Amino acid sequence: MHPENDLQAFIREGYLHFLPHVSLDCVVFGFHDNQLKVLLVKWKKLGGWSLPGGRIKRTEHMDDAAQRTLEERTGIREIFLQQFHTFGRTDRTQNAPLGDVADLFGEPIGPDNWLADRTVSVGYYALVEFSKVNPTPDFFSEACRWWDLHELPPLLFDHNQMVTQALHALRAQLHYQPIGYTLLPETFTMPELQALYETILDRPLDRRNFQKRMLGLGYLQRLDERRTIGAHKSPYLYRFDRFQYEKALQEGLGFGQYVPMTSFAG
Structure with missing residues (x-):
């Protein structure tokens, strides 16, 4: 199927296959040249960057959804994942470009659309070997690549906060794992x-x-x-x-x- 048709079908009927009101986002850490790296995706035609993420199928375990999402973005199976926080601020999607992206493809999101409601996101962080990752964009994005942790751009949604809290959770892991x-x-x-x-x-x-x-x-x-x-x-x-x-x-x-x-x- 053409990517634009995929997007239109997702906007119109995605609620039949995915849980509404809940999503997941993943902070993927890699280590290269003594630098901690974070994997980001760039949204089509808008230029904004975000963390890789996705929706959870109605018949799918949440951890399996995270594994599936990251396998699609990295090409790696059985990634080490840790759930670290749930993000549910009422204003967390104020700068969300989803409606603009939909308009670009001729499929506006009305107030009654399943994607228009408030969404809570479950945050995961992943630890991967840098050299094994094949960064791959999805049909929402035009690019997927590594960024140095200290050189991250302003991210869409509340994703800068997610990176901050994921790093805090990773540092805490050093105490017990x-x-x-x-x-x-x-x-x-x-x-x-x-x-x-x-x-x-x-x-x-x-x-x-x-x-x-x-x-x-x-x-x-x-x-x-x-x-x-x-x-x-x-x-x-x-x-x-x-x-x-x-x-x-x-x-x-x-x-x-x-x-x-x-x-x-x-």
């Missing part, structure tokens, strides 16, 4: 793992204490291989023990200090 398995390549060095933690926390960590702490958690395996960086630098390579990592996800752990929320308001 491991991270890294879905953000780093299969093998990595201890400095690379430390750089990931420092980037998320936005502060330096003591090298010796960090290494001692991470090795003590029991889910890292040191390999009999080194990475040659320079004449006198050849750090060992590590990988995650999948069983121990999953166990730590279930049972929890402790790490670091509380870090206050930082705003990324665009």
Whole structure:
């Protein structure tokens, strides 16, 4: 079906297949060149950027809807997802361009349309390996690409607030769950793992204490291989023990200090 026909059918009859009044939005984090990245989509003909998101099918579990949405945007299955907040402010869609987009395709949204009512959005954050992502737009968007966390543009809807709260939730995760398995390549060095933690926390960590702490958690395996960086630098390579990592996800752990929320308001 032609994308414009897809959009028109969604506007007219989407309520038959999707839950009205509720949607989901995903803050997709990647790690590249010691920078935390966020995946965004650019709306067709309007130039505004937003987080990838979508609707929930009437017969679909909400977590499955989030997985489906992100598989369509990234090409990756079984993404690590964490539900972190529900966004329900009455003014959260004041700058929503959906009606304008519909008008561009000859399908205006009237006051009785299912999309015209207030919508509550469930926020998820996802952790993905940067190199495995194939950013793919949907029929609402003309582009999908990574942005540096500190260089985000002003986002549509309340999505800048979503990024801020997702980062806060990710930092909180460092206290009780491991991270890294879905953000780093299969093998990595201890400095690379430390750089990931420092980037998320936005502060330096003591090298010796960090290494001692991470090795003590029991889910890292040191390999009999080194990475040659320079004449006198050849750090060992590590990988995650999948069983121990999953166990730590279930049972929890402790790490670091509380870090206050930082705003990324665009």
